[in-house]
Amino acid sequence: METLPNSGEGFLKATLRPVSVFRFDQLSIIHNAMLRYIGRRLLLIPVVLIGLSILTFVISRVVPGDPVKLAAGTQARPEQIERLRADFGLDRPLVEQYLMYMGGLLQGNWGYSISNRREVGPDLVRYFMATLELTIVSTLLGMAIGIPLAIISARWRDRLPDHLARFFSIGTASVPVFWIAIILQIILAQNLRLLPVSGRFDARAEFPEIITGMLLFDTLLRGNFEGFGIALRYIIIPAMCQSLLVISVVTRQLRGDMLDMMSKDFVRVARANGIPERMIWLRYLMKNALIATVSMLGFIIGFQLGGAPLIEYVLDWPGIGQYALKAALLLDFQPIMGSTLFIGCVVVGVNLVTDLLYRSIDPRIGFR
Amino acid sequence: MTPLVEIRDLYCEMVTFDGVAKVLNGVSLTINKGDLLGVVGETGCGKSVTAMSIPRLVPQPPARYPSGQVLFNGQDVLKISAEEVRDLRARKIGVVFQDPMTGLNPVFTIEEQMVDSILARQNALHATGWGRGWLPSAREERRAARERAVQLLRRVGIPEPEKRIFTYPHEYSGGMRQRVLIALAISGRPELLIADEPTTALDVSVQAQILRLIAELVREINLTVMLITHNIGVVAQLCNRIAVMYAGNVVESGPTREILRNPKHPYTKGLMQAIPADNSVRGSLQGVAGNVPSLLAPPSGCRFHTRCSYVTDRCKAALPPMQIVAPDHEVACVLYEDGVPAS
DSSP states (O other): OTTSSOOOHHHHHHTOOOOOOOOHHHHOSOOHHHHHHHHHHHHHHHHHHHHHHHHHHHHHHHSSSOHHHHHHOTTOOHHHHHHHHHHTTTTSOHHHHHHHHHHHHHTTOOOBOTTTOOBHHHHHHHHHHHHHHHHHHHHHHHHHHHHHHHHHHHHTTTSHHHHHHHHHHHHHHHSOHHHHHHHHIIIIIIISOOSOSSSSSOTTSOOOOOSSSOHHHHHHHTTOHHHHHHHHHHHHHHHHHHHHHHHHHHHHHHHHHHHHHHTSHHHHHHHHTTOOHHHIIIIIIHHHHHHHHHHHHHHHHHHHHTOOHHHHHHTTOOOHHHHHHHHHHTTOHHHHHHHHHHHHHHHHHHHHHHHHHHHHHOTTTOOO | OOOSEEEEEEEEEEEETTEEEEEEEEEEEEEOTTOEEEEEOOTTSSHHHHHHHTTTOSOTTTEEOSSOEEEETTEETTSSOHHHHHHHHHHTEEEEOSOHHHHSOTTSOHHHHHHHHHHHHTTOGGGSSTTTTOSHHHHHHHHHHHHHHHHHHHHTTOSSHHHHTTSOGGGSOHHHHHHHHHHHHHTTOOSEEEEESTTTTSOHHHHHHHHHHHHHHHHHHTOEEEEEESOHHHHHHHOSEEEEEETTEEEEEEEHHHHHHSOOSHHHHHHHHHSOOTTOOTTOOOOOSSOOOOSSSOOSSSTTTTTOTTOOHHHHHSOOOOEEEETTEEEOOGGGTTSOOOO
8 A cells, every 4th residue: 555645754754853872881791780799799709618618627527437547548557647647737626727728728728638649729620620621512512402402392382393302301301311321332432433432532642732621622722633533522422411401401491481481472562563483582582581591501500510420430531520529438638628619619600600691681680 | 445454254263271262253344544443342352353363463373263354455364474464564554562561572672672673674684683783784774773763762752762762671661661662563654553452551641641642643644543442431532433342243333423422232332321420329330231251152143142131032043234224333233123213
């Protein structure tokens, strides 16, 4: 009906005035309220860590068993044991031990392992970087599979793709992950010989130069593509195992939230306004539905960065979970304290980032 | 001249857990260009389903249309492709919904939503979505769309639109959000504006402002309006035509003054008596006796016969067709089959 005087130009011209609509301060990502919020959260971190350190200290000392005797071995004479005890200050009162340990920590000294006499600090970083690498790869893998799966599942709700996706996500969450690790080892490594069975790098190849401690990253930085290929082959099975949790959580959370959002009025309004269906799904629904998924992901990443002793043990991945597990079995006091506090810092940091992220997605929560 | 909208004998069913609800039972309705049609009726009588069938916004499933036609500019919208439906919504029909609090996406700024919408209506969506605004041409298109959005917001009465456009919906009041939604609805310069109880969720003082705004827009941009409401007072002020619906049928339609002064259908008469007069005695509110019938198992024949004081056996047998009782005034009731009775 082009002949109709229906263009609406009249009223637009009548109200047309020059406008300046670009407001940089409105568009910038970091703003004052956010910085104040970060500041407040950072102030809380020492409180959390002091509480955590006292708790860990008390628990690790009330556990029956004598770490000194364990470390000295069965052949040690009593005076040797007592000398070792004095060396590590374990003959002092508990409060003094705690204060001495925390004093050292403030100076950047994470202490020594009583069982192998190694410094705890560098070991923590080394083992943690292996866990960090695994977590990054598995989270990316999990999101790359989980998010499309959730969209497909919601889009074809109660039809075959949805049933398959739900079967997969519930299945992966229900089966013990170490069992899956073993099955993957048998199929992919032993039978098909596609991937190495366990470990982090080929012992026969030259070990890459350490920069960050994440082998995939380090080899790329140095342009060492052969090393990158080896590291990639070694990380696939562990990353697949670790990503299962991400996949199952992301798929179910995101699918549910997207279906929830489908019935919201703003979707109807967007349709009525002629927004194409694809854009409604990938933009209008997605951003709303992602809020809960982002906080779940933050929780999972924090959890994974604490190490996964079972996976790391079965697949011989030298991560911080394995380190902490060994320390706990030997009652190795300073590594236990060290790894707990270290993981604690990491989890607090991850939670902060998560909070910032979903607060940036959802303007209604804000930075109060 | 072909009417802008012509709904012919439209049937609509909803598949529910309890069975199939026969929501529309042969609705016929005509909207001419320039009309302000008020559709009144009780909750659940099919007003919204009828209206939303025009831009095909009734979700299918659960809804299905066994028969009937919905002609928009002579084209049956029930038969066109998904892309044609999108184009229809984008450029021909604007819709304003009942609840302004939930109609805007909470996690996007007004600017993002309006620009997306305006660009969608210009078929220029390559300038939006992921990675939007990086190409110089896309930035230029977004900038132009943003300027138009600011003008629209100013027109619907948002103060300082060039600043407020960058805020989020939760920073707006209900009335302001409804203004934004009206701006969104008219941003495609539609021919038809469907307003589905646009003021029901608002304060009384704001209601009047919104209705005045709609009336102004109608004059300025030659809108044709289909206004759905429970409020006959609103219809009396704003509309030139009324359609009265009952349980999935249009039972009476005609010019506003004619229907208000001279209602023919027993149901319309009941509605008119239910309006409290200025001198009504306290506590003497009248209603239409009885309850709205279940649409899962509707009464046979005229669906109003269960509540009608003039009921005859013929009412139960078959649905009476629309009778012309006065110029442009139609009513579906057996009382008028032999012309208008003397009384």
